[in-house]
Amino acid sequence: MVKNYLKLGSKLKQGTELPFVVEKHSSPLYRKLGTVELRLQENKIKNIKLAIKHLDGLIIDPGEIFSLWHHVGITSKKHGYTSGLTLRSGVPSEGIGGGLCQLSNLLFWMFLHIDVEILERHHHSVDVFPDSGRTIPFGSGATIFSNYLDLCVKNISSHPLQISLRVSDSHVEGRILSDAAAQKKYHIAERNHAFIKHGNDWFRYNELYRDEELVVVNFAPVKYEVTTKYLADLGYEWIEI
Numbered sequence: 001m002v003k004n005y006l007k008l009g010s011k012l013k014q015g016t017e018l019p020f021v022v023e024k025h026s027s028p029l030y031r032k033l034g035t036v037e038l039r040l041q042e043n044k045i046k047n048i049k050l051a052i053k054h055l056d057g058l059i060i061d062p063g064e065i066f067s068l069w070h071h072v073g074i075t076s077k078k079h080g081y082t083s084g085l086t087l088r089s090g091v092p093s094e095g096i097g098g099g100l101c102q103l104s105n106l107l108f109w110m111f112l113h114i115d116v117e118i119l120e121r122h123h124h125s126v127d128v129f130p131d132s133g134r135t136i137p138f139g140s141g142a143t144i145f146s147n148y149l150d151l152c153v154k155n156i157s158s159h160p161l162q163i164s165l166r167v168s169d170s171h172v173e174g175r176i177l178s179d180a181a182a183q184k185k186y187h188i189a190e191r192n193h194a195f196i197k198h199g200n201d202w203f204r205y206n207e208l209y210r211d212e213e214l215v216v217v218n219f220a221p222v223k224y225e226v227t228t229k230y231l232a233d234l235g236y237e238w239i240e241i
Contacts, residue, residue, distance in 0.1 A: 011071055012064060014057035018162045020175040021186070025112045026171040031132055044084040044099025047075065049167055051100055056165045060155040065119065066153040066163070068104055068144060075100065075146055087128060087143075090237055091223075097146065099184045104151045105141035106174045107163070112210060114138070114176055115157035115184040122149045127204045131234060137190035138206055139218030148228070157184060186210045195231055195238040202226040 029045055030038075054071045075081040075097025084098030101124075108121060121142045131138075142151045155161050157178075164175040193206035201221065208216035231238050 010159055012058045012060060012066060015059045015162065015197075017164065018059070018160065018179050020178050020181040021175050022161070022178050022181075022183040023113045023176040024134075024174060025106055025110050026173045027106050028133065028171055029167070030170070031129070040083070040085040040098065041093055044102065045167065047081050047084050047099050047166045048103050048172060050080050051075070051103055052165045052167065055103075055163055058163045060116075060153075060161045060163070061194055062155050062158055062160065065152060065154045066210060067120075068107070070150075072100070087124070087126075092128065101141065101143055102172060103165075104144045106165075106172055108142035108151060109136055109140055109188075110174055110176050111153050112188050112208075112215070113163065113186050115149070115155075115186075116153040116161070117156050118150040118153055118215070120150050123216065123218060125220060127220045128224070130230070132223050137188075137208055138193065138204060139220070140188070140190075140208055159183065193237070195226060195236055197226075197238060197240045 030041055051072045054073065056069070058066065058071065060066045073079065078095055081097040083094045083096055084100075086093050086095040087096040088095075091162045108118075111118065122144070123139055124141060124143045127138065143149060144151055158181050162177040164177050166173050187210075189209045191207045191209060194204075196203045196205055203219060204222055205219050207214060207218075228238065
């Protein structure tokens with residue numbers, strides 16, 4: 001559904017850093033991405049740094065809604081963004097503002113663990129690149145597209161939640177802060193992960209649970225070469241149908 005971020009009302013305010021860390025995660029800036037040019041990964045970092053200026057320090061008070069695009073705004077050349085890595089119909093490409101999905105992936109993974117309601121989140125429809133140093137389950141990210149696919153959450157806790165983001169030499173680092181240490185937390189577990197071969201095609205399936213609640217089901221075509229040796233080396237199960 002097309003949703004204009006200008007209709008969400010007043011923006012959240014950036015405030016002084018709250019004292020307690022309730023969730024944190026980091027994501028490497030450089031990955032093994034097949035034949036993707038290094039230039040696009042470097043430009044992605046520039047775009048992420050620009051977007052972080054609008055997100056770092058935002059405080060989501062109880063009952064308030066956070067929308068990524070409502071705060072990042074328009075990712076155009078005019079606003080300093082450059083051509084970074086994007087996906088078009090599951091194929092690596094490039095576009096102005098490309099690479100910000102790494103930021104939405106990071107935020108979504110942290111939001112899953114804390115007391116927020118996920119109002120809008122869109123999953124990646126294909127498995128594009130082989131796993132390289134994976135630390136979180138497949139399909140646990142959130143794809144975004146300016147003013148069309150957003151990441152929105154509502155703070156349903158009784159405490160303010162603050163987004164803290166920074167870029168180090170090697171990682172995007174995120175934290176969710178609050179004014180109290182004791183917060184409701186969720187355990188995220190992957191179940192029934194497997195690769196499925198159907199004819200000459202491969203697919204990838206898994207389920208993500210937030211405690212005992214099923215929150216994400218992924219079934220995606222695999223766009224890279226898959227061999228049984230690759231799967232065995234990673235300890236992944238596969239079936240043929």
